[in-house]
Each structure stands twice: as C-alpha cells, then as structure tokens.
Amino acid sequence: MFYREAGEFKTSYAADHATFPIRFDFWRFWIIVALAFLVVPFLVTDYWEKAVFLPFFVYALAAIGLNILTGYCGQVSLGTGGFMAVGAYGCYKFMTGLDIKWDREVDGQVTEVVLIDLPGLDIVSSTILGGLCAALVGVLFGLPSLRIKGFYLAVATLAAQFFLVWLFNKWSWAYNHSATGQITAPESFLFGVAVTGPNAPPWATYLLCLGFLFVFGWAARNLVRGRTGRSWMAIRDMDIAAEIIGVNPLLTKLSAFAVSSFFIGMAGALYFAVWQGAAEPTEAFGIDQSFEVLFMVIIGGLGSIFGSLVGAAFIVLLPVFFKNLMVTGFGAWIVAVPLGIIIGVALGALAFQLVAWALRRIAPGAATRGGAIAGLAVAAAGSIYFAGAAHSGLGWPTDIAEHMQIITVGGLIIFFLIKEPHGIAALWRTTKERLRLWPFPH
C-alpha cells in the first residue's frame, strides 16, 4: 500500500545513509516539524504551553540525554535529577551574572578580590553554558564507570544525585544567597520578546524549547549513528571485545557521560528558567526526577531517539490527559472528538479480542463475526461517550480521579512492557515492518 519501498532506489551513499530511507517517513517527519514550527505557535495557549508542550520538550531532551548514556552506551544512571540541577543552577548563575569573588585581608585591610564578574547572559547562552557545567560534573561522576558496571554504577550515580541536591541546598553562592534557597529566573529577552518570566507569551517559550529539542535531537540522532555512537554501542554490547578492536573505554565512557549530562543539563536549565520560572532543589530535582526520566527511556525504548520522545510523551502527557478526562474536560470538540475516537477504538479492539476469545470456546464458527460486532459496538459507543467525556469531563471527585489516573498510567506501563519489553519504539518498529509487507504477510 502507501507504506513501501518499491520504486525507491538508492543511487548514492548519502541516500543509503539517510535517516528516513522511506519516502513516506521522510515526508511525515517534515510535515510534523512544519506543523510544530509554523502552525502550533499560533494556537498555543498558556495552559497547553505550561501543562503539555514545555513539559514534553524538556523531558524529551532529558530522555534523549539519558538514552545516550543508558541506551547507547549501556551505563545505568540514577543521577539525572542531580545533573538537571547542575544545568539549572549553572543557567541561573550565568543569567544573573556569574561572579567569583572573595575578601582578602592584608594588614587588617579587607579588600575584595574579584576573579570573575560577568554581566547577565541571554537565555540561549546560559542554557548551553548550564549544559556544559552539567557535562563537566557528569564526567566527574562518570569516572567510577571505568571500574564498576551495572547495579554498582547505578549506586555510584545515585550518590551523585543525593550529593548534588544536598550541595544546592547548602551552597548559598549557587542560589545567590536568597532567603528561601529558591532560584528565580530573571526576565530575559530574545529578539525583543520575553522568553522567561511571567510576561513571556506562550508561543515564544514554546518556540524556544522546541528549537532546543529540534537542534539537539538532530545532533543526537547524527551522533549516535556516527563513529562516536558506534563506539558507545560497542562498549554497551561487550566492553572487552570493544577494547580489543581498539575502542578506548576511557574516552568512550566519559564522552557518553559528557554528552548525556550536557543534554540533561540543558533540559534542567529549560525546566527551571523557561517552564517553571523558579525552583527549589529538593522538590524540583529530587530522586523522583531521576526515576521519571529512566522510566521514559525504558518505556520509550532503550537505544532509540524516537523512543525517548515517545517515552517522554507517555509519562508526561498521560497524567494530564486522564486528569482532564476524569475531572474537567478539554472544553474543545476539536481535541475531544479525536481523543474520544482513539479511546473508543482501543476499547473496541479490546472487546473484539475478549469476545472472540470467549466465543471460540462456545461457538467457534461465529467467533470472528461475533467479536467484530461486539468490537464495533463498543468502539462506536465508546467513541461517543469518551468524546463527550473529553469535552466536558466526567466530573469525578479530584482525589478519586488522581488515584484512578495513577492506577491507569501504571496499568498501561505494565501493559506496554508485557506487550513489548523493548519499549514503544520497538513496538513501532515491528508495526512498520508489518506495514511494509501489508496486505501480503509473507
């Protein structure tokens, strides 16, 4: 059908190396990018910005970072929250003007020695510099990876997590000696438009974060399929063999830690400066963050850039989606109807499987037909019901909705991991393989 390679011939190495060798994939990707950059900014509201898009972009960037380390290089890390904190505090210091000075006493005279006193930098440089700070710290905490592997390394990175959060609670220079230990992003402008602070329009912060995700997602994708990425994968698959064929474990592991922490640090910087606007270390960068990003990577798919995006979407967006469905609703039919149809069809598929399975025992001849009828009925009724629900909400009490949401998201995680232990990206890959052959399965 439409998804096939027939008629597409590769006549150059460049074509052979293309990220999207299939025409359909190529166009689909660029259409989504065009929509994201050219259409969505005109539609995005405060709510969609703060609750849907910015969380997704920030966590997607962090997940790509962790995926480089864990998925491509095979080094387990539980220090993501701590590295995000380094990025955030680095960004904060550069935004507010980095200063390194101290008092020196000479013959009873106190003079101030100023080593560095920079003016405040703009958000893009601050974010990148914050990422670089995180990369440095990441390399430092990556050193044990040369000696230890697996669970032991996870524990070593866990130490980084707790140490860094403790440090940012304690070290008052890092938070400019503010009374509560909070850091607050000052207002900053890009091309005359506010991108941080309360007056930033939603489209500006949206485009900034999307820009970061696009540029660095692109970089990551090309990094992992180049020489660097292949040496990471060699170390992941068998470090001794990799060493024998000439891959330097020191450089490879530390470069993975550096690049990974750089991404995670930038995610932390955007998380603090653009999305939240203020942060306190214990809550914003706690161990929960580390686990959350690790779950994204595992559910999305280890060793896949696309998987990082899907995993982030799964973990970030599902709770918001269920909350809206069960309590208040989205209030717009244009959103509600497609969502209702998706849920309805998913339930219909489930009903088809269940009824067909049950009928196979009682009346094997009518199994498929009976299942199809039940499935269609459930799909139709479910679509209508859930479209209505997504529009105005189910009006459940908020605590029940919260508990139901936790149960449902947890259940879905288990479901997807049973269905495909290698993550949603692998599920997507097999679906694509099938689509290539469809409608002739052999």
Add this chain to the structure above:
Amino acid sequence: MKRLLAVALAAAIATPAAADLVFPSLSYRTGPYAPNGIPFADGYADYFTLMNERDGGIGGATARVLECETGYNTTKGVECYESTKGEGALVYQPLSTGITYQLIPKASADGIPLHTMGYGRTSAANGKIFEWVFNYPGTYWDAASIIVKHILNQEGGKTLEGRTIALVYHNSAYGKEPIRTLEVLAKKHGYDLMLLPVDHPGQEQKSTWLQIRRAQPSYVVMWGWGVMNQVAIQEAASIRFPMEKFIGVWWSASENDTLPAGQAADGYKAIAMHGVGMDFPIYADLKTHVYDKGLAAGAGDQHGSVLYNRGMMAAMLAVEAAKKAQEIHGVADINAAQMRDGMEALEITDAVLEANGLPGFMPTFQVTCENHGPPGLGAIQQWDADSKTWSLITPFIAADRQVVDPLIEEDSAAYAAEAGISPRCN
C-alpha cells in the same frame, strides 16, 4: 457507583454554567500531605456550600468552587492554575509555599489576587510592592517572633542567654522561611539557633531526633507539614523530649498531627491564628444547610478540626472580600481586579465575625494598601491527649514588629529591584 455514573453522565452532557463567582481550590487529597490537605479543602468547600444554600450565594451571585488536585506538587499546582484561571477565577489560595512562589509573578502578570493565609512569601505583606498578593492574618515571621516571645515568657521574660532553640523544618522554601527571623531574634535575645532540615516527604527523621537527643536543646520549634508533623511528634515522644517545650507553627497544629502519637503527644504546643473546636454558632447552620442535606465535601469526618476551621476561615475571608468588592463596585458579578480591591479594603470586625456565626473566632483587623498582612497576631494552643482537644492557653499576642517589619522591608525591596517594580500607595 451508580451515583458516580449519574454524576458522570450529567457532567458529560451539561454545558458550562452561567456567570457566577469562581473560587478555585488548589487542594491535595492524595499523597504525603493529604492528612493536612483534606480538612482544609473540606472546610473551604463547605463554607461556600453554606453561602449558596443559606444565603443564596454571595450578594445574589452563586459561588462555584473549582477543585483541582495538586498533591502539594509545584508542577501540578501550576498546571491547576493554568487550567482554572480562564474560568474567571477570583482568588487563588494554593495552600503551599512552593506553589505560591511560582504563582506570585504569574498571578501578578495575569491580574488575579493571591491569598496566602499565613504561608507563602512573608514579604508579600508589603502591599506597596506586592499589589496582588495578600497574606493576612499573619506571616511566618510573625509566627516565628510570637513563638520566641512565648519561649521568652516561659523563661522568665528577660533573656534567652545560654539557651538553644532547635528548628526542625521541612527542607523547602516553606521550612526555610522563618530562618532569617529566628537568626535576627537569636542576636536580640541571645539564644543559639540549631537548624535541622527534614527532606520531603518527612518520614525519615531518625537522625534529626538523634541530634536533638545529643544536643539537648531547650526548645524545639517545628516548621512541618503533612506526614512530617506526626512523625516528628512520635519521634519526640520516643526520645522523651518534653512536649511542652516542643512548639509547632500553625501548620503543625492539627489533630491529624497529634493523634497518631496517642498519649505521648500530651502537652504539645503550637501557634494558632484562630479559635479551635466546634463551639461556634456557624456549626448549627452548617448542620442544617450542608451536612444534613448530604452536601458536605469529602468524607465529612473532619468537622471541627483545626484545619477544617482554617479552611472555613479562608473561605470566610474570601467571601467577605467579595462582598466588599461588590459594595465598592456596585455589581454582584465581580471580576478578579474588583476582588483585589475588595481584599485591600477588607475589614474584619467583631460584628462581621458575629454575623458569620464565628464570634471571637479570630482577631479583628483592617487591610490597607501598604499592609497586606495584618494583624500578625497569634495565640499558643496546647494539645490535651485525654480529651483529644486543643485549647488556647494564651491570648492573641503581637509579633515583635521592630524585628519583623525591617525584614519585610528589606526582602520586598530586594524583590522589587529584581522584578523592576516601583512602590505604589503614595
């Protein structure tokens, strides 16, 4: 289940209601802070239900409470703010200092008032800088000062030289708030301050209390919230720390905090911003118009508890401000900016309290353009484990204004410089 489905169906079909007064309730009925979040949310919702059922709304306009679950989590709190602000929200009461810090710039930019009653950013009491933020009837720094005053009274009223006061605090913006005031007061009164942070969610406090056991401070002051409170009181009991020397802030002062420790919690003290118990005429009205009609929020088992009363008080102050706003602007259907004017002109007198069925419930005060945090009074309440009740053991005492006011001035000036705000009220 049937009722749930019926409600669900009705909600699925219903169209948005007509113009009414929207009071969002950023509540938390789940997670480690739920023991404190539930009673407050119930009290807040029940008071508005009472207004609608008994008085037919506020000045003729129906009050609508929009509840949104935050789990005391900053990110979810911001999500709740963004999702409800478009509904015509009049005032936000996030019941979380972390969320408050996030919302101060956002709400100020959006022009929606924020009422952070006895929490949030203390220096927001300076109305000259914080136009949209109110924290009457008191701030953390008032509370810290009143607690130290009480300790001073206990120690003979002259000096605290040679004494140590330990502060056990939630390691967040909330718990760190009083440190600066306690440091200044330490210089003034001569005590040593010992700082003991407890990390979220606060279930692990063994090492904290081991340190207290070793250092033997004369008093322990607590800035805790959620499960942290009950764990601290249990740990204090297990090292046999004298309960009457253990004083909590008004957020570590509810039945849900003391009950788990049983008899051992007897004598535990905390600061109070309002009266305790069900001995107020309003409960008769609540019974007829809300409880007996089956309209009570939540499980209905929190009535009369400290935090239920506080939720009710938060709602009462919001309603009075709304009435004031209706009076000033001559319309029933006020907007957020008009609500702010009402809050700034709010005056709570004995007559107002009496009319609301809450005589003597709290000190009277008058909000002004300059002062958004009056009156800054607090009483000390003590727990009696036998009767399982709190009782006020002191009258309402004033904070040390000579210490607190300059600190507010200094911190708000720093914020003004950071955010580029020029003072108003001239």
